[in-house]
Amino acid sequence: MLDLGSGLGRHAARMAALGAKVPAVDSSPTQHQRAAARYPGAPGLSLVCAGAVAHLRTADPYDLVYSVREAVVVAGPVVVSDLPPMGWRATPGPGG
Template sequence: MPEDADRVHWGPKPGIGPGDSILGPLHGRRVLEVGCGTGRFAAHLARDHHAVVDAIDLSPTQHQRAQTRYGDIAGVRYLLGDAVTHLHTADPYELVFSVESLAYVDPHRALPALRHNLPAGGRLVFSVLHTDLDERGPSSTLAPREQHIRLKNRPPAPVWMWVLTPLLWQDLLDEAGFTVDHHDLLTVPDADNPVTYQLIQARRRTDRPHAAGRDSGASDGGA
């Protein structure tokens, strides 16, 4: 079980990235964490910032770990299930955040559901993989691809992830009805570790989503 968190770690290693500061004032705010894993970030926001946090994960094992370790912390609730389904039925959140997990969900499902739930001006803050350990960068094709997660004392596990260029993420968010306020790359200050994450801060617009966006096969020269 990982140690309790004293900040949100957005990047590929603890301490990389801006921490909690980008989430804004949290006291009393209704927050959702998508893909909470062991639940330590949600517990931190409830315990140290007095946010009202729902934290959801698909894994029964992770849900049980989170509930066992942090379930008695006031202001946090751990949910087992599909985040997209939950977003369509839950009361609106003021802020939704996710560390790495949105890369596992089809953005054509996730982003409209997020817009549906968030009020105008509601914020979405998330990090996703940009460059992996094999130095493979993001794809300019709008499709998931196979990645391998390296687990301690286990063979690499294949998973399907949406590892997209910054331009594609911005286009998808724009089409879904979000304005991107900040889009940063988080790197490890270590020449032997090529892993990079994108950190995206967006807010829900008041206007309707665009009907169509950029060609999904377009090249992103800035990736």
């Protein structure tokens, strides 16, 4: 299970306390430091200060991705794209 945008790590710490192995990823160094101070050495919890795309480029696949901010819960394959904001165009598939 991955907690994206974990902030203070409260949800990730709760899931870890229930037995899950949870990387809690947040891009804010301040939030990362606060979470580290709040949950030092919590079993099953690893706090990661990184952006989502940067983390996912090097991480093993996850069975579940959890994000309260974006309300994303995914079971199954997750595809993350780091497309540039300009210079590409979606092309409709067959029949579309």
